[in-house]
Structures are given as C-alpha cells and as structure tokens.
Amino acid sequence: MLLRRARRRPHARTSSRLFATYAAASLVPVVALGALVLHSYRNDAAEQGRAQGLAQAAVIAEMAVAPALNTEDRTGGAGIDDGLTTEQSDGMREATEQAIFRGSVLRLRLRSFSGRVLFSDDGSTSGGVPVADADFQAAANGESRATVIGTEVIRVLQPLVASASGQSVGVIELYLPYRAIADRFHAQVSRTWWRIGGGLAALYLVLALLAWWTTRSLSRYAARQEHQAMHDILTGLPNRAAFRKRAEAVLREGGTGAIVLSDLNRFKEVNDTLGHHAGDELLRMVAGRMRAALGPDDLLARLGGDEFAIMLPGRSAAEAVALLNEVRNRITAEMILDGVPLNIEAAFGVSVYPEHGTQLKELKQHADFAMYQGKRGAAGIVVYSGDGAGHPHQWLVIQAELRHALEREELILHYQPKVALPGGEVCGVEALVRWQHPQRGLLPPGEFLPAAEHSGLIVPLTEWVLRRALADQVGWAATGKEWTLSVNVSPRNLEVPGFPEFVEELLVASGIPPHRLILEITETALAGDTDEVVRAITELGRYGIGISVDDFGTGYTSLSHLRGLPITEIKIDRAFVADVARDQQSQAIVRSVIELAHGLGSRATAEGVETPEVRRWLAEAGCDEAQGYLFGRPVPWPQISVNEQTAHVEGVTR
Known part of the structure; x- marks a missing residue:
C-alpha cells in the first residue's frame, strides 16, 4: 500500500532523461552526416573550379599566349630566359588586354624557369609564386596545377609548351575569376542541401519517434520488472x-x-x-x-x-x-x-x-x-x-547444540507421578525431557522444545525419549511397579510415515504391553484434523496404545474431532483446575469435561493440582486421576518411590 506511492513519477523522469539522451545521441550522427555531405560538396565544388581553371588556362595558353609568342620560331624548343622580343611583348599585351577586358582573366604573368617575370599584364617585373613552390616546379616540369584561393580566385600555373618539341619552355601564371563558379556551386549546393536537409530532418524525426517509443517501452518494461521483482505474482502483494x-x-x-x-x-x-x-x-x-x-x-x-x-x-x-x-x-x-x-x-x-x-x-x-x-x-x-524462553534469534544455535546433545547423551528424563483418585496411589508417570547443558546447566523443556518443534529435530528427539522412557519402564516394572508411561508427541511425529509401526516395534523389543504406554497429543493437533494425524492415531489405537488429549479446554477442538478416535484419556488443563475449588465457572467446565471423558469411555485426568482443596473437589466430582506439585515434582524415576509414599499418606490424611 505504502509501496504504491510515488511509483510513476520516478519512471516518468527516467523515461524523459532517457529520451533526451537518446534524441541527443541520434542528433549527433545526423549532424555529422550533414556536415560530411556539405564538406563533400565543397570539395567537389573546389575540384570543379580547379578543373574549369585548368581547362581555361589550357585554352588561353594554346589560343592566346602561344600565338602571341610564336614559340616555335623564337625558342626552337629552348627556354625563354633571354626575354621577349618587342613583337612578342606587344602580342602578349594585346592578347592579355582582350582577356582581361572580357573578364576571363584577372592577371597573367609569363615566367621563365628561373622565376623571372618576362611579361605581366600590369607591367610589374616581380612577385608571383616562388620558384620553390611545388606548383611552380610541377608546371616547369610540364604539369598544370590549379589552386582555389578564397572564394574569388583560381590560381593556375600552366606550362608553356613549344609546339615543335612538346617541351615546357616557361610557366604561365594565371589568376582566373572563381566567383561565378562559386555562385553556381552555391545555388546547386543550396538546392541539394535543402533536399538533403529535409531528408535528414525526416530521418531525425523518425529516429526521435523511435527513441520516444523505445524509451517508453523500456520504461514500462523496467517498471514491470521492478514491480515483479518487488511483488508476489500470485496475490499482487509486495513480496x-x-x-x-x-x-x-x-x-x-x-x-x-x-x-x-x-x-x-x-x-x-x-x-x-x-x-x-x-x-x-x-x-x-x-x-x-x-x-x-x-x-x-x-x-x-x-x-x-x-x-x-x-x-x-x-x-x-x-x-x-x-x-x-x-x-x-x-x-x-x-x-x-x-x-x-x-x-x-x-x-x-x-x-x-x-x-x-x-x-x-x-x-x-x-x-x-x-x-x-x-x-x-x-x-x-x-x-x-x-x-519467553528460547527466543527465535537463539533457535539456530539451540538447534545446532541440540543435535550434538542427542549424539552425546546430554538429555535426561524426569518423571512426574499421576495418582488415582480418590486414593492417591501412583498409577502412572509422565516422561518429561531435560537437557544437561555443559555450560548452562540443567535446562527445562521450555528452553529448547520450541526450537526443536520449529525444525525437524522434534522427530529424532521424540524417538530418543520413547526409547529411553521404555527402557526406564522396564526397570521399574522389574521392581513391581505397574505404572503406565505417558510420553508427549508432536503433530510432526504423527505426520511422519510409519510412526505407529515404529512405536509398536519399540514396544515389542522392550516387552512392554501396549496398554501401558500412553501418547499425549495436544488438543490443537486434533483441531488440525489432518488426514495423517487421524490415520496415525487410529493406527496407534489399533495396536492397543493409549491416546491422551493434553491441555483439553484451551484449544478449539469440537466433538466432531474426538468422535471415532480411540481416546484413552482427556487431561483437563491447569488453567481450569487451579481455582476449581472456589470458581463456579471453572467448576462447570471441569464437570463438563469429566462427563465428556466418561461419555467417550475415557479417563479424566486433572493437571496442575497443588492444594488439598482442589484434590478433594476433583475426587468428589468424579475425576479419575490427578497430577501436580501436590503429589510430586518431576524427578528421575528411582526417586518416585519416595514421593509415592508421601503422596499416598498426604492424600489420605488430608
């Protein structure tokens, strides 16, 4: 419930950040592609300008300069370092003036291989491209070179070739107008750029839409994954x-x-x-x-x-x-x-x-x-x-130590007597396990049984108690004590397959008659009414083993749970017995339980009897047996004979 709050906003912010990142990342290649295309077109334009400049320079050299110089006659294939004749200079000036006038040439120089200016349209005799320049050297060797300078001029270094020998005799340095070429290129690029720009914009829009859809999908997927990671699939609750x-x-x-x-x-x-x-x-x-x-x-x-x-x-x-x-x-x-x-x-x-x-x-x-x-x-x-004893944070330690206790024989059994009413003679004992802990001393069952019942240790623990208690029963039977033996068993024991057969085998091995063993089961175990528990109780009864319902009155067992089960004894919980001598409600409850037990053909046994008044009332109410500190505390079985005499005498005299 509290976890549902403030769920969507963090995912929305994350989605927005992811989309912005994705969109920006998509914009980078689009811009880079546009810049690459623009750079390519500029290079193409420059290359086109150079090609056009070279072609124009070749025409000028062949159609204007060569005829004006009449290189065939003048040089005979040799260089022109000696300079031009007056006739050649006039011819060059006339040809140059016409080209410059028409705007096809911005400047023209005729230079020897040594770099000397033999003719210049402005009459200057210095300046121009240095002789050491790579373009000049290439032109001197017969290779034309063109270079775009800024956005206005194309510089061409054109070899002057003698028609007779086909060899370079000088270098023509031309400066041609580039603006017209640039304008044409700009118009072409503008048209192309709009087309490409539109395409790139459309591409970016598609990428942006894909980014938006992808980020939303990823955000929803992340939200689903987070929800599944933090919630139970079956119930939809937080996990x-x-x-x-x-x-x-x-x-x-x-x-x-x-x-x-x-x-x-x-x-x-x-x-x-x-x-x-x-x-x-x-x-x-x-x-x-x-x-x-x-x-x-x-x-x-x-x-x-x-x-x-x-x-x-x-x-x-x-x-x-x-x-x-x-x-x-x-x-x-x-x-x-x-x-x-x-x-x-x-x-x-x-x-x-x-x-x-x-x-x-x-x-x-x-x-x-x-x-x-x-x-x-x-x-x-x-x-x-x-x-409470045995807090859960100690249970893991207790369980580990209890396993070793079973192996090291650190467990011992004490027995509390059960006396018959009204006489007070001992008729049976209840086995109660104790742990002789090597560090903590003698521990009562409340210190370790909750931890054992919360794990599988209760099964081997109960089996150990049964073996030891039956061995002790053989001992007191040898002295003539015909006491019944009561042993508490957990619902877990009853759910273990083969438990009734295990108990029957122990009885056969010890020679103890089955009716002298009583297994005490809590009322809540019967209230569970699982098939395994009912089946185990029925099977134990078939073997002749007594079944006792412990702590009766504190749970929520209905008569339907008891019907049909071989119940030998019903033990009335100490909560109703303690003040039964003076509390009318407790008296009514105890009388009802006694009548219920007798109606089912069972004995009624009262727990927690501590005063003669309570003992006397129970005897008058028809209770069959009693158990409590009035008759004796839990002790090792050889000491029960002493308490038996005391209990009998006290019961009679009081």
Whole structure:
C-alpha cells in the first residue's frame, strides 16, 4: 500500500532523461552526416573550379599566349630566359588586354624557369609564386596545377609548351575569376542541401519517434520488472524484498508501530485435498480480505507459501490486536473453493517497536516466536511478551547444540507421578525431557522444545525419549511397579510415515504391553484434523496404545474431532483446575469435561493440582486421576518411590 506511492513519477523522469539522451545521441550522427555531405560538396565544388581553371588556362595558353609568342620560331624548343622580343611583348599585351577586358582573366604573368617575370599584364617585373613552390616546379616540369584561393580566385600555373618539341619552355601564371563558379556551386549546393536537409530532418524525426517509443517501452518494461521483482505474482502483494525495504525505511524514521507475521492453519490440507489451484485461489482470497481490513498506511506482504507479514505504523499493541481481530474475522468467514464450503483459520504473532526492538530482523524473530506460540495454544493472536524462553534469534544455535546433545547423551528424563483418585496411589508417570547443558546447566523443556518443534529435530528427539522412557519402564516394572508411561508427541511425529509401526516395534523389543504406554497429543493437533494425524492415531489405537488429549479446554477442538478416535484419556488443563475449588465457572467446565471423558469411555485426568482443596473437589466430582506439585515434582524415576509414599499418606490424611 505504502509501496504504491510515488511509483510513476520516478519512471516518468527516467523515461524523459532517457529520451533526451537518446534524441541527443541520434542528433549527433545526423549532424555529422550533414556536415560530411556539405564538406563533400565543397570539395567537389573546389575540384570543379580547379578543373574549369585548368581547362581555361589550357585554352588561353594554346589560343592566346602561344600565338602571341610564336614559340616555335623564337625558342626552337629552348627556354625563354633571354626575354621577349618587342613583337612578342606587344602580342602578349594585346592578347592579355582582350582577356582581361572580357573578364576571363584577372592577371597573367609569363615566367621563365628561373622565376623571372618576362611579361605581366600590369607591367610589374616581380612577385608571383616562388620558384620553390611545388606548383611552380610541377608546371616547369610540364604539369598544370590549379589552386582555389578564397572564394574569388583560381590560381593556375600552366606550362608553356613549344609546339615543335612538346617541351615546357616557361610557366604561365594565371589568376582566373572563381566567383561565378562559386555562385553556381552555391545555388546547386543550396538546392541539394535543402533536399538533403529535409531528408535528414525526416530521418531525425523518425529516429526521435523511435527513441520516444523505445524509451517508453523500456520504461514500462523496467517498471514491470521492478514491480515483479518487488511483488508476489500470485496475490499482487509486495513480496519479502519489498516488505524489508519499506519496513526498514519506516523503522529508520522512528516512531512506534507493530510488525505482524501470520500464516494459515490447515493450508496444506487444502492443497492436498482440493489441489494446488484451489490453494492458489485461497491465497488470493485471503490476501484480498486482509488488504480490505487494513488501513491505507498499513503494509501487507506475502513472504512465501501461506505466510504473510504486516506492518502497522503508529499503532500500539492494543490497537494492533484490535485491527488483527477484524482481519481474522474476515479471513475466517466462509469461502467456497471448487464448490466446497471452507473456513480457514490463521495465527498472528505481533512484536511492537521500539519496545521489542528497532531492527526488522529482531522484530520479525519476535513476531515469529509469538505466532508459533499462537499456533500451539488457543489464542490466534499473540503479542510477544519478551520473557519467553528460547527466543527465535537463539533457535539456530539451540538447534545446532541440540543435535550434538542427542549424539552425546546430554538429555535426561524426569518423571512426574499421576495418582488415582480418590486414593492417591501412583498409577502412572509422565516422561518429561531435560537437557544437561555443559555450560548452562540443567535446562527445562521450555528452553529448547520450541526450537526443536520449529525444525525437524522434534522427530529424532521424540524417538530418543520413547526409547529411553521404555527402557526406564522396564526397570521399574522389574521392581513391581505397574505404572503406565505417558510420553508427549508432536503433530510432526504423527505426520511422519510409519510412526505407529515404529512405536509398536519399540514396544515389542522392550516387552512392554501396549496398554501401558500412553501418547499425549495436544488438543490443537486434533483441531488440525489432518488426514495423517487421524490415520496415525487410529493406527496407534489399533495396536492397543493409549491416546491422551493434553491441555483439553484451551484449544478449539469440537466433538466432531474426538468422535471415532480411540481416546484413552482427556487431561483437563491447569488453567481450569487451579481455582476449581472456589470458581463456579471453572467448576462447570471441569464437570463438563469429566462427563465428556466418561461419555467417550475415557479417563479424566486433572493437571496442575497443588492444594488439598482442589484434590478433594476433583475426587468428589468424579475425576479419575490427578497430577501436580501436590503429589510430586518431576524427578528421575528411582526417586518416585519416595514421593509415592508421601503422596499416598498426604492424600489420605488430608
């Protein structure tokens, strides 16, 4: 949205500059061509003048000078250095006066090879072309030379040739008028120049039009290329690069605002069941709905896949959440894809600047962490709190270290007891993984499980927990403890092909009966309702393995998600258990869950039991099992026997 502003003007200015450059560049060869043509015509005119001067000089020499000198008789083929006779001088004067009078000759000199002026029309005996001049030497050797001087005169050096011997006997220096030739040439050039100029002007106009069309085409092409480089082709939204560019510019300006990351729930299911064309149409519809809910100064971008980013300049966390609620409501409204009614959900993670950071990378990491928390829990919109463990900027480090931890056996298991109500005897344990970090000490699961679940590491981690927990179960079974073992599994584990078979093989290898293993699955995993998850749960139930729905009541599981699944246990979330002894709403919810579990043929287990009052109320309400600090904290399994006695005694006496 903000990126759309001020798009055309820079391209228009660029196009104008490019056109001006192109036009100027086109003008250069046109002008050069015109100058070349003009120069060529001038050279042609000069050459024509020289040719005409040579021809005229040859006529004068043959028809006027030679008869006047009577060179045959006078020189006999020799030079004329001895000078002219009176008769020859008179003849030359008469011939010259007639030529000068008619204007065909401006000046005439007759010179010997030594340069001596033997005759001049003005009577002078000096001056003229120096003997050392190349033209004079050429004329002395029998070669005529003509030179245009300025625009008025053609100078011709013509050899005087004796008719008897055919050899030069002197040099005739003629100055002939060039103006008439120049005028004729100028008229000819003017006509030609107008024709050529018109043609060149037409050529330049064509080149200018081509330049204009080309620059506009290039400008439009550049604009399209820039738009494609900065926008998502499918939705038309700014892409990751455009979002980064604009968001970083806004952050540099200071102020407050929010960065939001969002992705769609069950998008893979749409692609798998309806096809990728339906997935593309879904993305287009979601993009349109999100854009319609945002303001003109808000920036919406598609980062890739089903992930979107939003920048909300000038908005507080509360304002951002209020706006995102509107966005979410629009997204969740029913849509029709290929004739199938569909409701889509989305998770939103929010980070606020400058409170949560001033750099885009940091803000996106925090928003991504909040979004991940939203996908795991009931809230679809989560604002980064700043106090969560395992921040995203540490996840890459944690993931790398966790791989080594699996190889070096740095992980350990603690177990929290589950007691039967109302008696209080230990009937089962839940395996909880801990990391004995070589530098940071013993780490709880919240420090590393989010990073593991955000990557593929959760799969080998869960497999390690299952192997180790079953080995420990063999140990306590050998001491006569018939406890069930509960192990948490991620939706990713259930989506791995062959996971039920893997678990069944572990049970066979350890000799543990399948009903004594319970796999705990979060409610949100069931809400996803993907085919892989349902298929895996059904297959595990067929093997006789128990299935527990963890954190029930915090997600958005409907009864349709539970129907038909082999659910062994429903665990009531601690949020409803903590104040159940005095809060009527919590009491109503817990009673409903207990009745639901019993109606499905499952056990009801309460989490987070910390006071005798809560324990007593749960027992009276018909809850089957309980778990919490009242009965024991997570410890290595050999220590549970001590806590078992305490839990049983405390439960009975209180």
